[in-house]
Amino acid sequence: MELHEYPRPANDTGIGIHWAPGYAAAVGMAKLREVWIPELRALGVKWVKIYNHDGALDFAELLLAEGIMPIVRLYRPTPNPGRLSLREIVFVDSFVRVGVRYFEFNNEPDRDSEWKGGRVPSNGLELVAEDSIVNMEAILERGGMPGVPALSVGSTWDLVGKIVALGRKDLFDGPVWQAVHNYARNRPIDYPFDIGNQEGAAFTERFYRTVADEAWEENAWRGRSLAEVNRLRMDRCAPGLTLREDHAGWLAWQHFDALNRHHLGRSLPILATESGYVVGDDSDARYPAATPNLHMAQTLELCRTLMGTSTRFPAAPDFLFCAAFSVIANQQLGGSSAWWEKFAWYSNRWPGGSLPIVRALRAEPKAARKWQGAAGGAPLLTLRGAVLNRRAGAPERPALILERDGIQMASTLVDPNNRYLLNELGPGNYTLRVEGYDIRQPVTLSADQLEMVVNLDVGKPAEVISRSLVEGRVRGGSGASLRLLRTGDGEEYLTTAREDGAFRFIDLPPGAYS
Numbered sequence: 001m002e003l004h005e006y007p008r009p010a011n012d013t014g015i016g017i018h019w020a021p022g023y024a025a026a027v028g029m030a031k032l033r034e035v036w037i038p039e040l041r042a043l044g045v046k047w048v049k050i051y052n053h054d055g056a057l058d059f060a061e062l063l064l065a066e067g068i069m070p071i072v073r074l075y076r077p078t079p080n081p082g083r084l085s086l087r088e089i090v091f092v093d094s095f096v097r098v099g100v101r102y103f104e105f106n107n108e109p110d111r112d113s114e115w116k117g118g119r120v121p122s123n124g125l126e127l128v129a130e131d132s133i134v135n136m137e138a139i140l141e142r143g144g145m146p147g148v149p150a151l152s153v154g155s156t157w158d159l160v161g162k163i164v165a166l167g168r169k170d171l172f173d174g175p176v177w178q179a180v181h182n183y184a185r186n187r188p189i190d191y192p193f194d195i196g197n198q199e200g201a202a203f204t205e206r207f208y209r210t211v212a213d214e215a216w217e218e219n220a221w222r223g224r225s226l227a228e229v230n231r232l233r234m235d236r237c238a239p240g241l242t243l244r245e246d247h248a249g250w251l252a253w254q255h256f257d258a259l260n261r262h263h264l265g266r267s268l269p270i271l272a273t274e275s276g277y278v279v280g281d282d283s284d285a286r287y288p289a290a291t292p293n294l295h296m297a298q299t300l301e302l303c304r305t306l307m308g309t310s311t312r313f314p315a316a317p318d319f320l321f322c323a324a325f326s327v328i329a330n331q332q333l334g335g336s337s338a339w340w341e342k343f344a345w346y347s348n349r350w351p352g353g354s355l356p357i358v359r360a361l362r363a364e365p366k367a368a369r370k371w372q373g374a375a376g377g378a379p380l381l382t383l384r385g386a387v388l389n390r391r392a393g394a395p396e397r398p399a400l401i402l403e404r405d406g407i408q409m410a411s412t413l414v415d416p417n418n419r420y421l422l423n424e425l426g427p428g429n430y431t432l433r434v435e436g437y438d439i440r441q442p443v444t445l446s447a448d449q450l451e452m453v454v455n456l457d458v459g460k461p462a463e464v465i466s467r468s469l470v471e472g473r474v475r476g477g478s479g480a481s482l483r484l485l486r487t488g489d490g491e492e493y494l495t496t497a498r499e500d501g502a503f504r505f506i507d508l509p510p511g512a513y514s
Helices: 028-045 057-065 087-096 124-140 157-167 169-173 196-201 206-211 226-235 252-264 292-307 339-343 356-363
Strands: 015-018 047-052 069-073 102-104 147-148 179-181 270-276 320-325 379-390 399-404 407-413 419-425 428-436 439-446 451-453 467-473 481-485 492-496 502-508
Touching: 015 270, 015 292, 028 057, 028 356, 047 057, 047 087, 047 270, 047 320, 057 069, 057 087, 069 270, 087 124, 124 147, 124 157, 124 169, 147 157, 147 179, 157 169, 157 252, 157 439, 169 252, 179 252, 206 226, 252 270, 252 419, 270 292, 292 320, 292 356, 379 439, 399 419, 407 419, 481 502, 492 502
Parallel strands: 015 047, 015 320, 047 069, 069 102, 102 147, 179 270, 270 320, 379 451
Antiparallel strands: 379 419, 399 407, 399 428, 428 439, 467 502, 481 492
């Protein structure tokens, strides 16, 4: 089934929200209509992940009437191992009758807490894949669209690959999609490609103090000095790190799409059903904890990428249908779990009863996502080829990584014959590289050339056609911010000087700069 054939809400922004845990209509349908539906409209929300199907039928019907697409989780505590019961299948029939199509039937099955007995068995992946095949068939037979279960953040499981290995690649010919949980932790939006992770770039005194001075209930730096933070950034930087090694962040959908392209030769729709930043998260000591203002700024930028209005990051690809930020509210929607309250956008913990993102997103101009595929714009292009003369001791199946302006746009693994395929690409200038080799090959895809073949010979030093590099040192410039301006069109490039004042700008296109 093609991406453009899956149902989407009218004037889709791609902005979604994870509804309160517990019963969806706990505060009553009248309050949902009079208070919460207007809030969803003001935020531009077009997708709502419903945590628990039980008692949610009227709410799902209300959302559909308002032009909002529900994603219904068929809730089962500790669902593994196990398959949908007759009672849950009857619920599927009821939801399909009112117009619901997207269903989840499992949740993070790679975690011990999701298993009866409290431990993932050694053959857990295979058991989950077998149960998923049965559950997907049951939902498909009733006119629903099942989601491949979401895994925990950073998981190494490959459920699509296991289902294909079990001989059921045919399931993906139907309206199947993939759920992803891509909590960003406290990492930048472009992690692991950000300059802090790749080069250990230092934070400036100004940034450190701005974050430290924000008035909230915690210390964003957890007591670490600027020197300690910058030392951590340098000591733990990981030049060349890709999503294949660490996809615990917002860009996890790129990792799963690369796997899907490898197994299926195409993308599956990905719906990030738990997503975004959580105030207070401090998972990575190289970055500040997510303060309310950082949460606001980064979440707002994510919404802009979903709408295609960001000036900092590329528009979300067609296959990333939505991101359901977690969670809209907990106690204010009748939730009783104290643990979930830390996730809530609307909470009495915050001045005025909500986080800053609520006010910022209300004020943000809303834009419907533009379809980038053949159904509504430029044609989708294919890049294929082979990796030749791989050296002994190199990765058995290296990754091919396609980047644009330093941001990873697509990746895939070579097949057993050392061939690769990257499809559903937009026109533009890219850089193609092979994991484990110092080769960067410029590639230009044009709309009048639907397919391009690029073979990469990695067996001998290649003549690399690279873009420019500007580097130097600022005396006494530890942590200084530097801006490079291309005078012809005003394009700006930013970087930060290291502790010794050294700086560099990489991959610069031709032009005159100041």
